[in-house]
Amino acid sequence: MILAKWFQFVKPNFNFFKDGFFEFPFLANTPELFIESTIKSPGSKHVPEEQAVYRNNPFIKGEMRYRKIDEGLWLTITSVKFKYNTIIKSAYDRDLPSEHYSITFTVFESEVKLQNTFINKMPFFNKFWSLKKPGTDVGASFYKGSKCEFYIFYVSPSWLEKHIPLDKLDAKTPFKMFLDSDKGFISYQDIVPNAEHFAHEILHIFKTFKEDVFNETLLKTQALSLISSFFKNAVADLRSGNYREKGSIDYKLIAKCESIISTNLSEQFIGIDALALKLNISPTKLKTDFKSVYGTSILQYIIEKKMQLAMQLLLSTEMQIKHICYQVGYESPSKFSAAFKKKHGKLPSDFRPENASN
Numbered sequence: 001m002i003l004a005k006w007f008q009f010v011k012p013n014f015n016f017f018k019d020g021f022f023e024f025p026f027l028a029n030t031p032e033l034f035i036e037s038t039i040k041s042p043g044s045k046h047v048p049e050e051q052a053v054y055r056n057n058p059f060i061k062g063e064m065r066y067r068k069i070d071e072g073l074w075l076t077i078t079s080v081k082f083k084y085n086t087i088i089k090s091a092y093d094r095d096l097p098s099e100h101y102s103i104t105f106t107v108f109e110s111e112v113k114l115q116n117t118f119i120n121k122m123p124f125f126n127k128f129w130s131l132k133k134p135g136t137d138v139g140a141s142f143y144k145g146s147k148c149e150f151y152i153f154y155v156s157p158s159w160l161e162k163h164i165p166l167d168k169l170d171a172k173t174p175f176k177m178f179l180d181s182d183k184g185f186i187s188y189q190d191i192v193p194n195a196e197h198f199a200h201e202i203l204h205i206f207k208t209f210k211e212d213v214f215n216e217t218l219l220k221t222q223a224l225s226l227i228s229s230f231f232k233n234a235v236a237d238l239r240s241g242n243y244r245e246k247g248s249i250d251y252k253l254i255a256k257c258e259s260i261i262s263t264n265l266s267e268q269f270i271g272i273d274a275l276a277l278k279l280n281i282s283p284t285k286l287k288t289d290f291k292s293v294y295g296t297s298i299l300q301y302i303i304e305k306k307m308q309l310a311m312q313l314l315l316s317t318e319m320q321i322k323h324i325c326y327q328v329g330y331e332s333p334s335k336f337s338a339a340f341k342k343k344h345g346k347l348p349s350d351f352r353p354e355n356a357s358n
Helices: 006-010 031-039 157-163 174-179 195-207 215-236 251-262 272-279 283-294 298-316 321-327 333-344
Strands: 016-018 021-027 044-047 052-056 060-070 073-082 086-091 101-113 121-132 139-142 147-155 185-188
Touching: 021 031, 031 044, 031 052, 031 060, 031 073, 060 195, 060 215, 073 195, 086 251, 101 195, 101 215, 101 251, 121 195, 121 215, 121 298, 139 251, 147 195, 147 215, 157 215, 174 215, 185 215, 185 283, 195 215, 251 272, 251 283, 251 298, 272 283, 272 298, 283 298, 298 321, 298 333, 321 333
Parallel strands: 021 086
Antiparallel strands: 016 021, 044 052, 052 060, 060 073, 073 147, 086 139, 101 121, 101 147, 121 185
């Protein structure tokens, strides 16, 4: 496909600096166009026999692998480290069709600042699944030093109809309501058990594709299994949300909101009003849109992430529990322990090695 028009999208935005972030668009009409635009981007080296693109420019370093798995099903696997604060956002050529859904599994490592003399930063791991409808403008914010793996399945409506029985879903389930709504993007936490393990198996097949005659069959089988698991668990997720309500959502802004939350977990929450002011959106719309995308309130999301960080600190450091309490923004150890037990089923002390057998 000719990419002359791609630069019309890239030129106004490429390396554009706004609110502390460089913005990078990518063409999202089709998987083929996305792959070609990546190949043609500055600092990229394409190795066709590997179906891989190695990237190293002043802003990012990493690689992307791609493959057509089946008719109507593509997969790209990108591993990248961000050298500066960066926003990756979709762009569309409105003269070209945009029919593919994209299902993305993201393994995301960022740094959380801690209020500690000896440990002032902590790697923090997030795992997300998301579904994007065709033609939906989305974006994601990444801070300097973030490391990410993106497994993006591009799925045509005909492939979906053939393999996933969405037409048999109860119309009252939240996921079906989302599909039937005007909303274009939805995100879930780590809802597929062992997804990272299976994703890495698929990556290994990508890297060794020509070494085993069974790899093509294995790739189709594992891709279908992972996609089916995503849909099964998404349908089982009974989040509440008013998907019948009309109205656009700025998905890039909501993604930025999530990034602000995830990188400031050691501090007390600034409050909905202050967060909304920072993002230049009304508090009511921020709360509604965040819940529509992430399936939970902002406050509940913050608690979930704080408890996830607390678990990491328990398992990977020797920091005293009372200090962990303060590092995740709690002033009261008793309130911290209660929140931790509600999330993880046990008290923080139960996860220390000396108490592991108890």
